[in-house]
Amino acid sequence: MLNVLLLNAYSANHAERLRHLLTTNWQVSTLDESEREASLEAALRSADALVTTRYGLAMPPAPRLRLIQSPVSGHDRVVAMAIPPQCTFCNVHEHEVAVSEYVMLAMLEWKIRLARLDAGFRAGDWTGGVGVAGHTHGELAGKTLGLIGLGHIGRAVARRAKAFEMRVIAVTRTPRSGEDHVDAQGSMKELDELLPRCDFLAVTCPLSEETRGLIDARRLALCKAELVIINVARAAVLDEEALYTALRGHRIAGAVLDVWYAYPTADNPAARPSRFPFHELSNVIVTPHCSAWTDGLIERRWRFIAGNLDRLARGEPLHNIVLRPRLAAQGGAPTLTCLDN
Amino acid sequence: MLNVLLLNAYSANHAERLRHLLTTNWQVSTLDESEREASLEAALRSADALVTTRYGLAMPPAPRLRLIQSPVSGHDRVVAMAIPPQCTFCNVHEHEVAVSEYVMLAMLEWKIRLARLDAGFRAGDWTGGVGVAGHTHGELAGKTLGLIGLGHIGRAVARRAKAFEMRVIAVTRTPRSGEDHVDAQGSMKELDELLPRCDFLAVTCPLSEETRGLIDARRLALCKAELVIINVARAAVLDEEALYTALRGHRIAGAVLDVWYAYPTADNPAARPSRFPFHELSNVIVTPHCSAWTDGLIERRWRFIAGNLDRLARGEPLHNIVLRPRLAAQGGAPTLTCLDN
Numbered sequence: 028m029l030n031v032l033l034l035n036a037y038s039a040n041h042a043e044r045l046r047h048l049l050t051t052n053w054q055v056s057t058l059d060e061s062e063r064e065a066s067l068e069a070a071l072r073s074a075d076a077l078v079t080t081r082y083g084l085a086m087p088p089a090p091r092l093r094l095i096q097s098p099v100s101g102h103d104r105v106v107a108m109a110i111p112p113q114c115t116f117c118n119v120h121e122h123e124v125a126v127s128e129y130v131m132l133a134m135l136e137w138k139i140r141l142a143r144l145d146a147g148f149r150a151g152d153w154t155g156g157v158g159v160a161g162h163t164h165g166e167l168a169g170k171t172l173g174l175i176g177l178g179h180i181g182r183a184v185a186r187r188a189k190a191f192e193m194r195v196i197a198v199t200r201t202p203r204s205g206e207d208h209v210d211a212q213g214s215m216k217e218l219d220e221l222l223p224r225c226d227f228l229a230v231t232c233p234l235s236e237e238t239r240g241l242i243d244a245r246r247l248a249l250c251k252a253e254l255v256i257i258n259v260a261r262a263a264v265l266d267e268e269a270l271y272t273a274l275r276g277h278r279i280a281g282a283v284l285d286v287w288y289a290y291p292t293a294d295n296p297a298a299r300p301s302r303f304p305f306h307e308l309s310n311v312i313v314t315p316h317c318s319a320w321t322d323g324l325i326e327r328r329w330r331f332i333a334g335n336l337d338r339l340a341r342g343e344p345l346h347n348i349v350l351r352p353r354l355a356a357q358g359g360a361p362t363l364t365c366l367d368n
Numbered sequence: 369m370l371n372v373l374l375l376n377a378y379s380a381n382h383a384e385r386l387r388h389l390l391t392t393n394w395q396v397s398t399l400d401e402s403e404r405e406a407s408l409e410a411a412l413r414s415a416d417a418l419v420t421t422r423y424g425l426a427m428p429p430a431p432r433l434r435l436i437q438s439p440v441s442g443h444d445r446v447v448a449m450a451i452p453p454q455c456t457f458c459n460v461h462e463h464e465v466a467v468s469e470y471v472m473l474a475m476l477e478w479k480i481r482l483a484r485l486d487a488g489f490r491a492g493d494w495t496g497g498v499g500v501a502g503h504t505h506g507e508l509a510g511k512t513l514g515l516i517g518l519g520h521i522g523r524a525v526a527r528r529a530k531a532f533e534m535r536v537i538a539v540t541r542t543p544r545s546g547e548d549h550v551d552a553q554g555s556m557k558e559l560d561e562l563l564p565r566c567d568f569l570a571v572t573c574p575l576s577e578e579t580r581g582l583i584d585a586r587r588l589a590l591c592k593a594e595l596v597i598i599n600v601a602r603a604a605v606l607d608e609e610a611l612y613t614a615l616r617g618h619r620i621a622g623a624v625l626d627v628w629y630a631y632p633t634a635d636n637p638a639a640r641p642s643r644f645p646f647h648e649l650s651n652v653i654v655t656p657h658c659s660a661w662t663d664g665l666i667e668r669r670w671r672f673i674a675g676n677l678d679r680l681a682r683g684e685p686l687h688n689i690v691l692r693p694r695l696a697a698q699g700g701a702p703t704l705t706c707l708d709n
């Protein structure tokens with residue numbers, strides 16, 4: 028019998044689901060945030076695996092811990108040096124389906140404006156239809172989609188965009204051959220050449236020191252006036268003030284923004300997402316960091332987590348390894364990879 | 369020098385575009401609706417080709433006419449027996465890109481609800497995002513899309529839906545092999561077996577005596593409660609009262625409706641689209657017959673029309689023939705084919 032501890036509320040909600048999915052012999056226990064301080068030390072002492080979004084230097088010893096499994100993809104709240112040396116750190120993806128569906132919806136809605144057509148038509152307005160001359164909408168076919176980042180999400184977007192007869196061009200840290208759904212691919216250094224060619228630009232890269240503030244005022248000035256930016260990565264890849272200024276002044280046509288510069292807290296559950304009033308602009312569509320947040324995602328992620336626990340129990344290689352055990356490493360400091368969403 | 373006459377306002381608006389696209393020697397003239405009665409007889413006497421959406425038995429003689437070219441796809445206002453015996457009747461398609469983009473948008477919006485998320489988030493509501501538990505949205509991946517009709521539009525929808533990892537099943541008048549993007553295909557007789565399997569049902573067939581009222585109360589009762597119907601074909605394929613009743617009573621989950629049971633007229637430009645108040649239902653998205661109506665459509669259609677005129681001038685075979693000249697026919701009455709949109 029192995030012990031897996033689901034550490035925070037996000038994980039603990041899914042204990043029953045996990046028990047149902049596991050095929051090896053695990054004791055699944057949870058620790059509520061409120062009782063955490065008192066019992067964390069005892070629970071960690073006997074845990075073989077831990078499902079958590081956070082792991083810091085203040086954690087008590089975890090001598091048996093062999094797997095820290097994040098139930099999300101991003102891991103900016105896991106401190107690499109805090110991870111016990113015998114322990115592997117893994118994350119999950121599975122969100123590329125949901126996020127790519129959101130990106131395609133964003134582009135289609137931008138071109139067709141279903142919400143506006145519906146509202147008008149309910150009020151008796153036939154504008155936009157075949158019977159009223161002069162009001163056509165746009166198409167995705169033939170348009171150019173630029174991707175910043177070509178990881179799980181970028182590739183899922185590219186595959187869908189090609190079915191819409193779009194031209195797909197991408198910059199990525201590590202250009203790879205065999206990307207069937209990408210018409211042209213370059214390194215991040217070639218971003219300045221990519222930008223002026225795009226009708227849509229989807230930001231699908233991880234946030235890192237390399238990508239923080241990547242799209243700034245200078246780069247926005249390289250874009251077409253028709254450009255629509257879709258950000259499903261991290262807000263800080265786009266310079267906050269430069270983006271707001273470009274949108275307000277119609278330097279670019281618009282943006283569909285799902286990720287933000289500020290998030291709600293327990294004290295302030297209706298926090299504004301930026302120090303600028305993006306929500307007052309008419310040329311944006313704004314959503315509350317929901318693009319990945321589907322029923323399908325949750326089901327797939329917990330199936331993956333159960334699979335990794337089963338692999339650990341059977342002594343099989345783990346999947347989605349972000350950080351290998353330092354004890355087994357070839358030396359050097361641990362480095363994090365796969366930083367996307 | 370050949371003469372082509374653009375007969376109604378819809379065509380006449382595009383005379384300059386047509387002149388620019390033609391590569392053979394045509395005189396392009398137009399006839400406004402208001403002056404039509406007086407000069408139609410003279411104009412038709414010298415016309416080699418006519419671009420029009422309507423052609424009836426009251427038309428004056430057209431002894432030189434070799435091509436009636438519809439600038440749209442549907443041709444319920446062209447009377448087959450009125451067409452001069454030496455004349456070919458052609459239509460255009462080119463709308464499959466636009467209509468299939470609308471269908472994909474309809475399904476994505478149904479699952480994600482971008483419009484609702486945007487409205488809430490502008491008001492400071494983070495519901496739907498990662499930070500607020502319990503509010504996830506849906507995905508297209510893994511869902512089953514049924515298609516009634518597998519012509520230009522059905523195939524374009526299928527190709528896109530497969531890129532979203534949907535299961536695509538179709539019924540069609542003439543099942544064909546080699547439909548790579550369709551998982552299962554049957555004849556119209558198999559509709560009753562298709563319906564209970566669908567999460568989405570897209571109506572993409574022509575209106576004919578075979579399809580009028582095809583989806584009635586009995587067939588709606590075969591569908592899943594989760595079914596969402598998307599109609600981009602002709603309203604009358606769905607029985608008006610049965611559809612309204614099923615939607616109002618939540619017998620099916622919803623509908624995205626772009627085609628209607630009544631259309632505006634000069635006297636009543638804000639005509640209600642149905643004798644039932646579909647526009648008061650919360651489980652529908654309604655639009656004014658706009659799905660095909662894009663900039664790209666118009667450009668592609670006039671390029672096609674110029675191409676057909678060029679082919680006529682060069683003695684080459686015409687494309688998109690709906691009705692061949694009766695003089696050259698093998699006998700029997702003329703029959704119309706390709707009735708979709």
